[in-house]
Amino acid sequence: xxxxxxxxxxxxxxxxxxxxxxxxxxxxxxxxxxxxxxxxxxxxxxxxxxxxxxxxxxxxxxxxxxxxxxxxxxxxxxxxxxxxxxxxxxxxxxxxxxxxxxxxxxxxxxxxxxxxxxxxxxxxxxxxxxxxxxxxxxxxxxxxxxxxxxxxxxxxxxxxxxxxxxxxxxxxxxxxxxxxxxxxxxxxxxxxxxxxxxxxxxxxxxxxxxxxxxxxxxxxxxxxxxxxxxxxxxxxxxxxxxxxxxxxxxxxxxxxxxxxxxxxxxxxxxxxxxxxxxxxxxxxxxxxxxxxxxxxxxxxxxxxxxxxxxxxxxx
Amino acid sequence: xxxxxxxxxxxxxxxxxxxxxxxxxxxxxxxxxxxxxxxxxxxxxxxxxxxxxxxxxxxxxxxxxxxxxxxxxxxxxxxxxxxxxxxxxxxxxxxxxxxxxxxxxxxxxxxxxxxxxxxxxxxxxxxxxxxxxxxxxxxxxxxxxxxxxxxxxxxxxxxxxxxxxxxxxxxxxxxxxxxxxxxxxxxxxxxxxxxxxxxxxxxxxxxxxxxxxxxxxxxxxxxxxxxxxxxxxxxxxxxxxxxxxxxxxxxxxxxxxxxxxxxxxxxxxxxxxxxxxxxxxxxxxxxxxxxxxxxxxx
Numbered sequence: 001x002x003x004x005x006x007x008x009x010x011x012x013x014x015x016x017x018x019x020x021x022x023x024x025x026x027x028x029x030x031x032x033x034x035x036x037x038x039x040x041x042x043x044x045x046x047x048x049x050x051x052x053x054x055x056x057x058x059x060x061x062x063x064x065x066x067x068x069x070x071x072x073x074x075x076x077x078x079x080x081x082x083x084x085x086x087x088x089x090x091x092x093x094x095x096x097x098x099x100x101x102x103x104x105x106x107x108x109x110x111x112x113x114x115x116x117x118x119x120x121x122x123x124x125x126x127x128x129x130x131x132x133x134x135x136x137x138x139x140x141x142x143x144x145x146x147x148x149x150x151x152x153x154x155x156x157x158x159x160x161x162x163x164x165x166x167x168x169x170x171x172x173x174x175x176x177x178x179x180x181x182x183x184x185x186x187x188x189x190x191x192x193x194x195x196x197x198x199x200x201x202x203x204x205x206x207x208x209x210x211x212x213x214x215x216x217x218x219x220x221x222x223x224x225x226x227x228x229x230x231x232x233x234x235x236x237x238x239x240x241x242x243x244x245x246x247x248x249x250x251x252x253x254x255x256x257x258x259x260x261x262x263x264x265x266x267x268x269x270x271x272x273x274x275x276x277x278x279x280x281x282x283x284x285x286x287x288x289x290x291x292x293x294x295x296x297x298x299x300x301x302x303x304x305x306x307x308x309x310x311x312x313x314x315x
Numbered sequence: 316x317x318x319x320x321x322x323x324x325x326x327x328x329x330x331x332x333x334x335x336x337x338x339x340x341x342x343x344x345x346x347x348x349x350x351x352x353x354x355x356x357x358x359x360x361x362x363x364x365x366x367x368x369x370x371x372x373x374x375x376x377x378x379x380x381x382x383x384x385x386x387x388x389x390x391x392x393x394x395x396x397x398x399x400x401x402x403x404x405x406x407x408x409x410x411x412x413x414x415x416x417x418x419x420x421x422x423x424x425x426x427x428x429x430x431x432x433x434x435x436x437x438x439x440x441x442x443x444x445x446x447x448x449x450x451x452x453x454x455x456x457x458x459x460x461x462x463x464x465x466x467x468x469x470x471x472x473x474x475x476x477x478x479x480x481x482x483x484x485x486x487x488x489x490x491x492x493x494x495x496x497x498x499x500x501x502x503x504x505x506x507x508x509x510x511x512x513x514x515x516x517x518x519x520x521x522x523x524x525x526x527x528x529x530x531x532x533x534x535x536x537x538x539x540x541x542x543x544x545x546x547x548x549x550x551x552x553x554x555x556x557x558x559x560x561x562x563x564x565x566x567x568x569x570x571x572x573x574x575x576x577x578x579x580x581x582x583x584x585x586x587x588x589x590x591x592x593x594x595x596x597x598x599x600x601x602x603x604x605x606x607x608x609x610x611x612x613x
Contacts, residue, residue: 014449015446016450017450018446018449018453019454022454023454026466027466028466029466030466031467031468137594137595141587143546143587145546145565146579146583146586146587149565149569149572149583150580153572153580157572248454248455249455249456252455252456255455255457255458255461255546256546256549259549270461271461274461274464274465274552275551282461283462286454286458286462290454291453293453
């Protein structure tokens with residue numbers, strides 16, 4: 001088991017290295033002189049030269065990368081000229097809303113999707129199955145930000161039940177926090193939930209085809225016991241994998257959802273930085289989301305060990 | 316004599332081909348969901364092709380006296396803050412979505428196919444290519460596209476490039492896992508034993524057998540590309556205004572949601588129709604081409 005865990009962690013190193021290189025390269029794809037882009041067209045040559053010096057743009061590209069990576073490994077993601085603060089501080093200040101939003105969305109998605117998927121699989125081919133799966137198909141076909149806009153139209157503009165946009169931190173009270181977060185979280189969670197429901201159904205159906213399930217049926221176990229005690233546990237690994245992999249969908253959706261609902265999270269930070277071409281922030285924030293995604297999937301891989309003893313025993 | 320016999324052989328294969336095609340066609344038609352998907356998508360394609368004919372006015376034409384009019388006989392989907400006709404703008408927006416989706420599918424399929432095939436065939440390349448693929452896939456799709464757009468600047472060509480880069484790894488992985496299975500088959504070993512060249516084995520014998528998963532994947536990538544283009548344009552990092560795209564019309568709709576609900580409702584419906592159509596077709600193709608899920612479902 002220790003070997004499995006160690007192997008998983010070692011496997012991360014090349015991936016993280018590629019993540020760092022890609023993140024650095026993308027930002028340096030910018031055509032032309034970044035200093036000129038940052039300062040605008042009316043900058044003097046002196047200013048340009050000074051900023052170039054300050055950003056290290058005169059150095060060879062590999063030295064620039066080395067310096068940047070050295071900084072990143074020491075927790076220094078660079079400096080935002082526009083916000084006049086370090087990128088790490090900027091990310092830290094915008095982290096709370098995004099964590100709240102994605103966690104709530106993930107919880108809503110799992111709580112709704114698992115029972116739907118199980119019920120659909122247990123009633124395969126009936127109208128229940130068909131209507132649930134049609135719902136799930138709609139769920140993966142509607143962009144979360146458009147669902148969000150419709151929620152605003154219905155619950156904020158027409159019915160006036162909920163605030164249209166904005167954010168209240170948890171420190172201002174749980175009810176207040178949730179009042180602002182519920183619409184964005186539900187609209188973000190729908191696609192996630194639909195993906196999980198589809199995976200739950202197909203994974204459970206696959207297991208229900210196995211011989212040992214037929215044995216369980218033959219010895220007269222109830223359908224309930226078969227599904228919950230024997231089948232679901234074995235169906236759980238693909239479900240967990242899909243939860244981990246679609247976390248990227250969730251983070252990506254959060255970027256747009258935060259803009260729809262005006263939530264001051266990482267997504268809003270990235271979009272604002274794109275608008276004013278604050279490359280240091282874009283680079284840092286995107287690096288952090290990729291690293292977060294890799295680590296979340298590591299945690300999920302390690303959870304396999306808890307759920308499935310076969311993973312623990314093999315090798 | 317010889318000519319005649321190859322002639323009949325050709326006729327025979329042609330007959331078999333049309334027979335097979337008929338079976339596939341009949342199975343597609345018997346899949347009601349896939350047929351619904353095709354119909355939804357046809358509507359969007361027709362909108363894109365005939366946009367200049369069925370638009371009621373040019374999509375950029377402004378008229379101050381017609382600002383923010385609700386849907387009516389004259390303006391079916393209402394007008395926006397500049398008095399532009401939302402119906403005509405949604406029609407022209409379909410051209411952007413389809414052009415972007417289609418280009419992304421072609422570019423990511425070609426590059427992904429090459430990378431996937433070669434990394435499955437040459438094991439020493441595999442480690443390198445797959446680590447890069449893993450690294451690229453660690454970035455959430457929308458974020459990677461935004462970062463590339465930020466570097467390259469908001470232009471429609473850049474939208475296509477950025478979304479293609481996002482999906483090349485996905486295709487590469489799909490093709491690779493299919494190709495890994497094929498390359499272990501006995502007939503590949505036989506061709507190699509007979510002295511078949513590597514490029515011939517790869518392109519002539521392995522590639523055709525990786526097409527089903529690639530086609531299924533491509534359908535879904537088309538759908539994702541439409542959503543990501545809309546998201547980028549919605550955020551202001553995609554198709555630059557005033558050129559209408561569903562995403563940037565939605566973005567106008569967001570700021571005017573209290574005064575003019577119609578600006579955000581209709582482009583959204585168009586996106587859902589396109590994506591739903593593609594997902595239905597993708598699910599249908601998967602049932603048809605992938606025997607594994609077939610078994611699980613029946």
